Amino acid sequence: MIEATNIKVKIGKAAILHGVNFTAEPGKVTAIVGPNGSGKTTLLRAITDEIPWSGQIKINGKSIGDYKSWELAAVRGVLPQAATLAFPFTVIEVVRMGLTSGVHGNKDALATQALARVGLSGYEGRFFQELSGGEQQRAHLARVLCQVWEPVLNRQPRWLLLDEPVASLDIGHQLLIMRCLQDYAKRGGGVIAVMHDLNLTAMVADAVTIVARGRVVAHGGVQDVLNDQALSSAYDCTLRTNTPPISDMRYVLPQAAETAGA
Amino acid sequence: MTVADNLTVPIQREDRRVKARRAHIWLAALLAVTAILSLATGPTGTSLWGALGKLITGDELTTMERVVLWDIRLPRLILGMAVGASLAVSGAVMQGLFRNPLADPGLVGVGAGAGLGAIVAIVLGALLPIWLRDVVGNYLVSFSAFFGGWLSTIILYRVSTRRGQTSVATMLLAGIALGALAGAVSGILVYMADDQQLRDLTFWGMGSLAGATWAKVVVAVPLIGIAVVASFFLGQGLNGLALGEATAAHLGIPVQRLKSAAIMIVAGATGAAVAVSGGIGFIGIVVPHLLRLATGPDHDTLLPNAALLGATLLLGADIISRLIIAPAELPIGIVTAVLGSPVFLWILLRRRGLVEF
Numbered sequence: 001m002i003e004a005t006n007i008k009v010k011i012g013k014a015a016i017l018h019g020v021n022f023t024a025e026p027g028k029v030t031a032i033v034g035p036n037g038s039g040k041t042t043l044l045r046a047i048t049d050e051i052p053w054s055g056q057i058k059i060n061g062k063s064i065g066d067y068k069s070w071e072l073a074a075v076r077g078v079l080p081q082a083a084t085l086a087f088p089f090t091v092i093e094v095v096r097m098g099l100t101s102g103v104h105g106n107k108d109a110l111a112t113q114a115l116a117r118v119g120l121s122g123y124e125g126r127f128f129q130e131l132s133g134g135e136q137q138r139a140h141l142a143r144v145l146c147q148v149w150e151p152v153l154n155r156q157p158r159w160l161l162l163d164e165p166v167a168s169l170d171i172g173h174q175l176l177i178m179r180c181l182q183d184y185a186k187r188g189g190g191v192i193a194v195m196h197d198l199n200l201t202a203m204v205a206d207a208v209t210i211v212a213r214g215r216v217v218a219h220g221g222v223q224d225v226l227n228d229q230a231l232s233s234a235y236d237c238t239l240r241t242n243t244p245p246i247s248d249m250r251y252v253l254p255q256a257a258e259t260a261g262a
Numbered sequence: 263m264t265v266a267d268n269l270t271v272p273i274q275r276e277d278r279r280v281k282a283r284r285a286h287i288w289l290a291a292l293l294a295v296t297a298i299l300s301l302a303t304g305p306t307g308t309s310l311w312g313a314l315g316k317l318i319t320g321d322e323l324t325t326m327e328r329v330v331l332w333d334i335r336l337p338r339l340i341l342g343m344a345v346g347a348s349l350a351v352s353g354a355v356m357q358g359l360f361r362n363p364l365a366d367p368g369l370v371g372v373g374a375g376a377g378l379g380a381i382v383a384i385v386l387g388a389l390l391p392i393w394l395r396d397v398v399g400n401y402l403v404s405f406s407a408f409f410g411g412w413l414s415t416i417i418l419y420r421v422s423t424r425r426g427q428t429s430v431a432t433m434l435l436a437g438i439a440l441g442a443l444a445g446a447v448s449g450i451l452v453y454m455a456d457d458q459q460l461r462d463l464t465f466w467g468m469g470s471l472a473g474a475t476w477a478k479v480v481v482a483v484p485l486i487g488i489a490v491v492a493s494f495f496l497g498q499g500l501n502g503l504a505l506g507e508a509t510a511a512h513l514g515i516p517v518q519r520l521k522s523a524a525i526m527i528v529a530g531a532t533g534a535a536v537a538v539s540g541g542i543g544f545i546g547i548v549v550p551h552l553l554r555l556a557t558g559p560d561h562d563t564l565l566p567n568a569a570l571l572g573a574t575l576l577l578g579a580d581i582i583s584r585l586i587i588a589p590a591e592l593p594i595g596i597v598t599a600v601l602g603s604p605v606f607l608w609i610l611l612r613r614r615g616l617v618e619f
Contacts (some may be wrong), residue, residue: 037599047513047610050511050512069511069514069515070514070517071514072514073512073513073514074514077512078506078509078512080506080508080509080512083505083506084505084506084507085504086361086362086504087361087363087504087556088552088554088559088561089501089504089558089559089560090278090558093278093558093560094505097501097502097504097505097513098513100498100502100514165400183619237607
């Protein structure tokens with residue numbers, strides 16, 4: 001389990017997170033949603049220890065301060081919103097970079113398998129910089145998958161912490177990646193993903209946290225959290241949710257020319 | 263982990279790691295040939311082969327042969343290899359650290375500090391007490407240059423490190439300021455210098471291996487050797503750093519320790535190289551770039567290959583510098599600049615897409 005308690009983050013003098021509590025369980029895809037500037041990426045960056053924060057964060061019962069850097073790398077892989085690359089590495093070389101923290105076995109085969117998982121089979125020898133934005137994002141995801149390939153290691157769940165993993169992907173690859181994340185969770189791993197697409201979130205997430213104005217305003221299952229009131233209040237516009245009778249999959253529709261205050 | 267052990271999926275393009283490892287052997291062979299040429303070449307006409315023949319048959323070497331081969335060419339060869347390897351490896355490490363193929367060791371302030379150290383020794387050395395001048399003798403400039411290079415790196419490192427985090431961007435900007443300051447102090451000293459000192463200063467700045475002695479080899483080569491070999495352990499970390507500092511940290515790379523180690527290695531290797539050979543440019547930029555084009559940017563193989571090619575190119579430049587206006591010698595920095603600057607320009611134009619070859 002990942003437990004973040006009373007997380008506060010300040011950037012300069014501006015408070016970005018005001019004492020946020022957040023939990024994510026292994027075996028589930030937990031989505032963090034919220035409007036631009038709400039603090040959802042900041043929350044993820046605090047959990048990945050990328051920015052200064054106060055409070056307490058535990059991964060699998062152990063405070064992240066007690067992990068050595070390589071131990072933490074073996075427990076969780078992180079996909080940032082935008083990852084750059086210096087120098088002309090090929091795709092397979094980038095994916096192999098994920099295999100630094102104590103992965104044994106045939107590394108090339110593992111990297112190739114990870115590329116297949118994200119729909120990039122046959123791209124191994126291409127230069128990374130030649131790829132489109134969406135393909136680069138999938139190649140980075142393959143690198144992160146390699147880092148924590150087995151969802152459970154030594155009976156401890158491993159974690160994928162992803163910041164907008166499908167942001168620049170077409171709908172087909174969005175589904176491919178989300179199913180890949182669902183599969184990871186099904187096999188015992190944990191997934192935390194910052195998401196913008198509420199319908200995709202409703203389709204694949206097992207738990208949803210809504211962050212607005214630096215606070216968690218709702219947390220729970222999709223049916224409990226993705227409702228008209230919580231979403232409209234968080235996004236400051238009128239949104240309607242519905243569940244079609246033939247399935248229990250909720251969907252969200254924005255209401256044109258109407259605002260929450262109207 | 264064994265899950266993927268049985269998978270055999272072919273990789274389309276030739277694996278560049280194989281190419282890079284093969285390059286280790288080719289470059290080592292090229293270095294050996296260049297080293298032999300360097301030993302065999304010189305304005306005196308002393309023959310390496312004649313001397314080797316005498317050694318095999320047990321004949322005595324002439325004094326001339328002993329002095330030229332043992333006291334002049336061999337220390338020069340060893341120092342040349344060490345300096346070339348050190349400059350090329352330092353360049354590759356700096357480029358990895360700054361994530362920029364045009365970075366060079368000068369960015370950590372070694373060059374400016376070493377230059378100032380050398381100028382201080384040349385201009386103010388005469389003011390030292392005679393007993394001290396007797397102790398340090400001809401090595402005052404080298405010691406002072408090394409000390410200056412090291413000191414300026416330490417200052418730069420301290421300035422750009424806050425709360426245990428070194429900012430390479432701050433380092434770059436502070437390096438410009440420190441370089442300008444060192445330049446100003448150097449300017450004052452140059453203004454004070456007499457004609458002979460000005461001549462010494464000019465030649466120091468052009469770089470040369472002509473002053474190679476066994477004493478310099480004994481002092482500089484172990485330091486350079488340790489720094490160069492230590493750099494080989496940074497390969498995986500520098501590869502991760504290509505993804506940015508945050509992502510490298512997520513991969514488990516101890517980023518701050520990596521940065522500190524890289525800066526210290528570059529300061530030690532370049533400081534020692536500049537101290538014994540003066541200012542030699544372009545090796546640090548040209549060698550890593552050529553290798554990246556040929557065998558890819560993987561630092562695990564790039565760093566050893568850079569050491570081999572850097573050593574080879576510097577020995578080659580030294581042979582040219584000895585022969586081109588024999589019996590006089592052209593400073594080696596001029597040779598590397600003449601050969602290196604067109605390549606540097608080509609790198610720039612190629613990066614901007616202005617040339618396609």
